[in-house]
Structures are given as structure tokens and as C-alpha cells.
Amino acid sequence: MNLKPVEDRGGTARVSGVLLRQFTLRHWRGQPLRALLLVLLLSLGVAVFLSIRLANRAAVASFTNFASVLSTQADATIGAPAGLLPDSVLETLRQNMAVKGTDISAGMELIPIVEVVCAPPRSGEDGGIGARGSFTLIGVDLVALQNFAADQKMERRWFEEASQADEQNGGGALGRLLGRRNAVYCSGKLAAKEGLRVGSLLVLVVNDQPVSLEIAGIIPGRSDQPESPAGLLVMDLPALQELSGKVGLLDRIECLFPKGARQGASRDALLTRLRAAVGEAGSVRTGESRLAAAELMTRGFRLNLTILSLLALLVGLYLIFQALDAAVVRRRSEIAVLRALGVRGSEVRRAWLWEAALLGVAGGAVGVLGGWALAQGTVRAVSQTVNSLYYANNTEAAGLHPGEAAGAFLLAVGCSVLAGWFPAKRAAATPPAQLWAQGAGPGGAEADSALRTWVGCGLLFGAVGLAFCSPLTFSGGSRFALGGYLSAFFGVIGAGILAGDSLRLVAWLAARFSRHSAPRQLAQSHLRVPTSRHRWAAAGLLCAVSMTGGMSVLVGSFERSVSEWIAHLLQADVYLTSDSNQAATAYNRISSSSWRKITSDPAVSDWDAMLLVPVEFGGGSIRVAGTSLDFYQRRRQFSWLKEPLSAEVFDRKQNEGRCVVSESFAERFRVGRGARIRLPTPKGERALEIEGIYTDYGDDQGIVMVERGHLQEWFGTSAVSSLSLVLKAGEDPEAVRAQMRASHPGLAVFTNVHLRGEVMRIFRQTFAITYALEAIGVAVALAGLGITLASILAERRAELTTLRALGMSRTGIAGVAAWEGAILALGGTAGGLISSLGLGALLIFVINKQTFGWTLQPAIPLRALLLLGVVVPVSGAAVAWVVGRYGAELPSDVTK
Amino acid sequence: MSRKYDLSPVLRDVSLRLFSGERLALTGPSGSGKTTLLNCLGGIDRPDSGSVLIGGEDLTRIDGEELAMLRRRKIGNVFQFFHLLPTLSVRENVEFPLLLLGVAPAQRRERAGSLLERVKMGHRAEALPSRLSGGEMQRCAIARALVHSPRVILADEPTGNLDSVNSANILELLQELSGEMETALVLVTHSEEAARICQREVRMRDGVLEEVRG
Ligand SMILES: Nc1ncnc2c1ncn2[C@@H]1O[C@H](COP(=O)(O)OP(=O)(O)OP(=O)(O)O)[C@@H](O)[C@H]1O
Ligand SMILES: [Mg+2]
Secondary structure (H helix, E strand, O other): OOOOOOOOOOOHHHHHHHHHHHHHHHHHHHOHHHHHHHHHHHHHHHHHHHHHHHHHHHHHHOOOOOHHHHOOOOOEEEEOOEOOEEOHHHHHHHHHOOOOOOOOOOOOEEEEEEEEEEEOOOOOOOOOOOOOOOEEEEEEOHHHHHHHHHHHOOOOHHHHHHHHHHHHHOOOHHHHHHHOOOEEEEEHHHHHHHOOOOOOEEEEEEOOEEEEEEEEEEEOOOOOOOOOOOOEEEEEHHHHHHHOOOOOEEOEEEEEOOHHHOOHHHHHHHHHHHHHHHHHHOEEEEHHHHHHHHHHHHHHHHHHHHHHHHHHHHHHHHHHHHHHHHHHHHOHHHHHHHHHOOOOHHHHHHHHHHHHHHHHHHHHHHHHHHHHHHHHHHHHHHHHHHHHHOOOOOOOOOOOOHHHHHHHHHHHHHHHHHHHHHHHHHHHHOOHHHHHHHHHOOOOOOOOHHHHHHHHHHHHHHHHHHOOOOOEEOHHHOEEOHHHHHHHHHHHHHHHHHHHHHHHHHHHHHHOOOOOOHHHHHHHHHHOOOOHHHHHHHHHHHHHHHHHHHHHHHHHHHHHHHHHHHHHHOOOOEEEEEOOOOOOOOOOOEOHHHHHHHHOOOOEEEEEEEEEEEEEEOOEEEEEEEEOHHHHHHOOOOOEEEOOOOHHHHOOOOOOOEEEEEHHHHHHHOOOOOOEEEEOOOOOOEEEEEEEEEOOOOOOOOEEEEEHHHHHHHOOOOOEOEEEEEEOOOOOHHHHHHHHHHHOOOEEEEEHHHHHHHHHHHHHHHHHHHHHHHHHHHHHHHHHHHHHHHHHHHHOHHHHHHHHHOOOOHHHHHHHHHHHHHHHHHHHHHHHHHHHHHHHHHHHHHHHHHHHOOOOOOOOOHHHHHHHHHHHHHHHHHHHHHHHHHHOHHHHHHHO | OEEEEOOEEEEOOOOOOOOOOOEEEEEOOOOOOHHHHHHHHOOOOOOOEOOOEEOOEEHHHOOHHHHHHHHHHHEEEEOOOOOOOOOOOHHHHHHHHHHHOOOOHHHHHHHHHHHHHHOOOHHHOOOOHHHOOHHHHHHHHHHHHHOOOOOEEEEEOOOOOOOHHHHHHHHHHHHHHHHHHOOEEEEEOOOHHHHHOOOEEEEEEOOEEEEEEO
16 A cells, blocks of 8 residues: 655635535535525515515605606706795796806706696495505696707607607697697506507596596607606696696796706706795705605605514524524534544634525525515505505506615625624534534533523613614604614514523423423423524514514504594594595695585585695695684594693684694604794795694694685685585485485595594505514514424434334324424513513604604504414424424434 | 543543654553543644643644644544544545645545555445445545545544454554554554554553553
């Protein structure tokens, strides 16, 4: 035998590669199901997170301006601080911004716009508010636009197509549009969806009347531009002004700056000139600030969703931690051999990190695809809520945004590598001889429990402290409960760390029920000193259960507060509003002739009318409601947070200059009773004193309520937004409703019962996604419990073999596993339920209060919590039974 | 050097000197601390006090990473319980130390192949360890310990599971290698035959070494 000596030509990187190839991958290949499940669970977390992000993004992106349909974002938008802009502003602007050849404003385009959010009319007894979706009718000056297009060569196709069509059928889209009163352009998407062609009719309710619109053409799509929103319809300006009762008035003017002045100093100079030219009549906003306003408005809502979606990811993270930790334990003796053969600790560590990263890459890739698919579902739920709380939108599909996808992918890999870090360190640090010694024993039980308990308690204390932090405030008054969320995070992690200790307690309690059962005693013997895997599984469950429980406490409190509020608020018998008011930004009105006719109906004994107008206030947007304050007071409909000190505010003759505001207004602008505010109106600013603060769970932007007569005068209108009717004794509300629906096809008519149901439904819908997210979290945690038990049983193969050899049946072994799983799940659930109460309080008193500004009456939904407390341990036991039943198959095969 | 487990001493002030090319037989009753001594010599375990010097380098004073490199380059271990790597085939197990040293594939294959032939395991080269008999595992473990021509071979009962023919074959191989390559060999054994190939024999009793021969 002749063996020459060998030199060391090794490189660490290559050794890690060998470890990865010859060990990690072979282990995974040996247990493909486990690997697959783990990847799927991680990807589920990523998918949920990404889908919410994508849906949020789609909902915000749907908030567009008209100019973006042409080809570009508007550089500036001019709107009235309250009400509408008079036509004359446009004239003033055109004169002031002079068209001299050398002027920087030469070539600036002003696009006057009238906008109406409306909906198709009902067909029979249809679904709830918001079910029909909204359209946005935009009126633009098409003749001016045609000249503009000719000048700028910007978007000729609008008109080129028109002239081609001209030759073919003698009319031409533009010709039809200008020639006929109710002709519109619609988006290609809408045409495809509704089967519309040039010449077909589309019926929509504008204000209180259904109108037929004729499709004159399709808005041309551009390949380099996002498609125009599906709900967009374009009409000639004067026609829409007339149709919507806005003759001589504009909603806004969008400005496109000349090419040379779209950036930098000349842009700023132009903006300054524009502001000077508009003066008091309007406010100038840049394109970004308009979109930013939409973002700001929904920021709280979106952040909430994003954070909740992190839950699933957090539980997934627990699982990765758990799985890698288990793998270290399982392969401990193998690592010892490697170390004994001369593999360095750093090489072992690197191989583990690679393994974690690979898991992350696989989970991230599957998760990104899954998230995209899932987003198609969540986007509907998100857009419905945005629709009913914030602004009209018609979002249908969520695109796969590359930035978001990359972010979610990196998050998966990053989390996974982080999760691999500690097990890797542990694997690499222990000297081989000791690893062997541990490998022989039960393994994984740790000594540093005192430190862990301290860390857990420290985090809980930190959570309590953070709960008292004040929120972050953004410009425009919207706020973010950073302290509250951090507190929740710390609390859940801290409780998770302590979860392992609750296992001992539960095992001790369970021992009282199992004195005479050998398998149960065996199961408990393993939990008396919980291994790190037991701890991870319990912590994952605790995390999911506490979040779900906390959410149900929040929702329960919401339901209670809202239903009490509604019982208080809705005292009238019949309510009417325009059938087009399906979204929060739809301001369709009931004309004075209509509402006078309705209120003089012989069945009506008392009535109130409300006018609702959006107004800019304190850098954000709020709503002003004009109502008969006296009617409110008489019918005891306000639920006061701070009651007015004198009755003058309710007296029409004395209440000019007085108002009451909603709680969210008071919270958002930090004003109290007795404060004075200056409200912009078309007739100039009005000073108002706040006389009282009332609760309104229907609004998180802020409402100022004044006497209707004053508001109508300030805004120069006699129309109203909604009506409440009190019927004479003996009149049947349903009969009155049926009669009014027949005589007013453009009005939505609700009875008291129906409206209550609708309000509750919209609230539940708002929480629908959050519930779904929680459910996913719990499912992931339960699956994690299964994986944990599978790995624990695999470690105990020798013990199971012995049990089988001693004559225990497979079902017997399954029973042992089920008992252990039940105890694990009970420990996690019990801890979770206790923390859910703390989390619920945090959500009600801190996070909700700071985000929406609502005071809620706490309620503990016993039934939901009980359900959680039963379902989770039972499913835990069931999962464990299955794992035990089939996990015990291997050892018995070995005995054969 | 000394080593305690749970306060009960296993090695008490053991002192041992070994020259290159020397073959030492280590005998003693079960539980007397032979494996523990071997582990300390091979840098797999650390003595509580005292030092282990290999070619002037003190194993007790270097960190875990350097210790790993030393095991990789200079030491060949035949473990009492074989400790084959379960995911690797017999051939891959034997090639593994060469892989760590960055030896080229062809050379790896050739060296591992010839050693496997030498221990009469060539026909089982592609089998996984879980499919081997005890004696086959042992022969594979021996091939793995020798394949990278270590300076020191620490063999813990390498012939414990073998029949007399195989046993003689292995002993011949060990003798041959230590003679040719000037490799030091520590051979833990209960058998007279095995001890006979060594120039020197020491006996471990209650954690103390006593010279028997040489
Ligand atoms: N990790 C450990 N923890 C505690 N005690 C140990 C450990 N390893 C070995 N021992 C004890 O140290 C003593 C010596 O063990 P060692 O394995 O060195 O014996 P041995 O001489 O190799 O025996 P055998 O011939 O049976 O292999 C034994 O009593 C054993 O119980
Ligand atoms: Mg031994």
C-alpha cells in the first residue's frame, strides 16, 4: 500500500458548498414532504403580506386625475377650498398667465374639469350599499383639448380615431360627443366588461335622476401608459355641467406645464405665479400632493392591514426558527462527526445559513407568485372598504409591482437567514464530544431559562411603557400609532418567550388527569422540561391566538359601540339619498323640488334634511354637514362625548357661528369644546365656535355639523344630500318605501331596519380581511405544531421503536402524540387568550383611538374566545394524532 | 493531563509521549477512560488541565477553528462507534477528508478506491452506511481515517467487529502505513494479536496509565 501525503488545498467556501450538496440537500431530499410543507408555510406568510401590499397599492393608484388619462400627470390642480370653482377663475387665469411667446407660461395648458361620481340604477331589490360599484363621469372641454392635442402632438389618437370613424359611419366619435347632449367616451376595459359598443346606451343615476348616456367612442389605450381606470367616462364639459346642475361651475382645473417648465426652478416659479393668479378663489395643489392626499387619507387603514398581514409572516418566521432548530438537534451527531473530521465551526455555520437562505429563496419565490394570485381576491375587499370609507374607486386587478415583489422576496430570505442564525451558531459552537453526549440524551432542553424569563418579562414591561406613547403625526392631521404597534409587537414576542413556561404548568395540570395512563405519563414526561422545539411551537400558537383573540375583542367592542350608536342615531322611519351615493366621495344631491315633494307627503309627520359638502381644512379634507340641529336634539339622536353647555346651538335663530364636531375631528385637529375654527366657504371664511363633540363611527376624517339653512346659504344651493322621515302613527314604513321607490327611481330608500343592517354590514366588511388574515395565521401556527411534533417524534424514533417492541399499537402511539400535542396547544392557547385581552385593550384604547379617533366601549366576545380556546387545542391534538399515527410507521418498519 | 466528567475524574494526570512512526497499544478494562484519552489526543475533547502537543503545537491553547484545521490535516480517527455520515455512500465517506483538503476529484477517486480495495470494501463502495454490517462499517471507517495520510492515527478498537482474517488484514495495513509514512498510531484494543503489532503497550486503569511493555 503506497499512499503519498496530500497537501491542504482547501477553501472554506468550497467546504460549505460540499456540506450543502452532500448533507443539507440530501436531508431535504430524504424528507421532501417536510421540506415542501415548510416552504409552503413560509410562502403563505409572504403571500399574505404581499397581497395586502399589492391590493393597497392598487387602491391608491386608482385615485388618478384626468390628465394621466391623456398621457401625463397634471403638474398642478386648482380646486376651491370649499364648494366649486366659478367658471370665471379660468378666464382670470388665462388672462393672467399671458400667452406671450417668451413667457415661461407659454404653452401651459389648463384643463377645466367637472367630476361626478355616480352609479348605475338599482335593478329590483339588489345588494347593499357599495355593491354596484361607482363610475366617475368627467367633463372636459373637448374642443379645447383637440386644439391642444394638435399643438402638442400629445394624444392625437383620441381624435384621429374619431376622424377615421367619421369617414366610416358619417358621424365620428367627436362629432357625436359634441353634437349630442349625453354622449360619453368610455374606457376599453369598461366596454369589454359590459359589452358596450359605439352607440350603446349606459344608464347612470346623476343626482336624483337616472340618465341614459350614449357611448360615442372608446378612450384609446396607450401601450406605454397604464390603462385608464375602468370606471372612467369622459363627457363634454358643458353637457356634464348641465346634467349635474353645475352650470358655470368647475370641480377643478388641471394644469399641464410647458415642457421646459415641468421641473426645477421654472416649475416653482410657475406654481408661484399660478397661486398669485388664483388668489383667494382656489387652492393650488401639485400633482404629487394630490396623490399624496389620497395616500394620506387611507394611510392609517392601509398601515393597519399591512401590519396585520405581517402576522402570518411572523408565525411563518416562528416556524422557520423552529424547523432549523429542530434540524440542528436532529443532525447533532452528524455535525459532531463532521467537526471531528476537521470541518470548522465557521464552515458548519455557513452551510446552515445557506440552508436557511435556500429555504427563504424557495419560500419567497412561491410566496411572491401566491401573493400576486391572492391579491386578486384581497384587492376587491380592500377597494370596497376604501370605497365606502374614503373615495370612489373601481379597482379590479392588482398588478405585480416589481418593487413590492422584490421587497417581499428579500423579506422572506432575510427572515429566513435571521432564523437560521441562532441554530447555526449553536451547531457550530459546541465541541464535538459534547454534541455526541447530547445527541444520545433527550436533547434540546436548555439551561438558560432564567435569562429567558427575564427577557420575556422585560419585553412585556417595555410593551406596557410603549402603550402610553403619543402617536406620530403627519402633515394634514393623519396619525400613526407607532408606540401602540411596537407595544403589540413587544408584547406578543415577550409572551411568546414565556409561552414555554406555561407548558410546564399545563403539563402539571394535565398530570392530574392521567395518573393511570402510561402513554399520557410518557407524553408529559417530555413536556416537564420543554425542548426548544416545544417552546417555538407554543410561541407560534400563542402569537396567532393572541392576535386573533385581540382582533375579536376589538371587533366585538366595535359591534357593541356601533350598534348602540345606531340605535341612538337612527330614530326616523325612512331614509332617502341619491342612489348614486355608493362611495364616500359621491356627492349626488336631491334637488329642492324633489325633497320638498317628498317631505310634504301626507304620511310624513316630521322630517330632517342633511346637506353634506367636502371642505379643505387644516391641510386635509373634512366634511361639513348641514342639518336641522333642533330636529337632532328633539329626537335625541346625538351620542354626546361633550354635550353643549347651552341650548342655543339648537335654535335656528341663534346658532349662526356655532357648530358641533365629530370625535375624529376633535382628535385629528386637537380641538375641544369652546374652541373656534375658521371654515372656508364659497362666501368666504366663517368663524365657528365648537359647542359640543359627538360620536360618529361612520367617519374617520372629521365632520363639522352646522344648521342646514346656513350651510345652504354659504354654498348657494337648495339641494340636500339625504332625508330622514318620521312617519305618522300607523303608517307602514315598508309601504312608504315601496311607494317612494316607485315614484323616485333615482333615489335609494331605506327603512330604519334596512339601514341599520346596512351600516352593520359595512362595518363587518371593513373587518373581513383582517379576520381572514387572522385565520391564516392560526392555520399556519397549527401546521407548525404538526411539523414540530413530526420532528420531535422523529428524534424519539428509538423510544417509539421500543414502545412498539413492548407491544404498543400504532393508535396507542398516536394517542401519546395527541396528548402531547393537546398539551402543547393548550399551553399556547391559554397564554394566547390571556395576552389577547391585553392586546384587545391596546387595540381599543391606543391603536384605534390614535388611528381613527373613536372611543369604543370595550366588550369581550366570550363566544369567539371560547371557540378559539376549544378549536385550537382540539385541532392541535388532531394534527398530533395524525402525525403520531403515521410518524410511528417508520420505527415499526425498522423493528420488522 | 486530567479530565473529569461530572466531578468524577476519568483521566488522572495521564502523561504520554509518542514518536512519529511509533505504534502504541492502549489496553484496559471497559469504562477505564481509553476513549476519553483518545478524544483528548485528537482534539475532539479538551482536558481540564494539562496540555496536548503535536509537533510542538499545543492543542489546548488554540481555538476551535484552528483545532478543526489540525484535525483535518494531521489526524485520522477511527471511532469506536464508526460514526459514518449517513447521507454519504461508502465511497463518499472515504473521500470526504480529501474533499475537505481540496484534493482534485480524480486523485480523490483513485486514493479512496485503492484504500477500499485494500480493506476489501470495493464491492460495497456505492452502498449507504445504513445498509452495512457492523464489520463493513468498521472497515469503511478505517479507510476514511487513513485516506489523507494523517500524521497521527487514533484507532479505537478498529478490529472489534471483525473476523480473524479481516482483522489480520487491517492490522497489516496499519503496520504498513505507520512504517512507510512515519505515522504515529495509537491502537485501543482488547486483543493480544492487535497489541502484538505495536512496539509498545500501555494499560489504562482507573484513569492512570501504566507501562506494560516496550
Ligand atoms: N460525556 C460523558 N459524560 C459523563 N461521563 C462520561 C462521558 N463519556 C464517558 N464518560 C464516563 O467516563 C468513563 C470512561 O469512559 P470511556 O468511554 O473513556 O471508557 P472506555 O475505556 O473507552 O470504555 P470501553 O472499553 O467500554 O469503550 C466511563 O465511566 C464513562 O461512564
Ligand atoms: Mg471506548
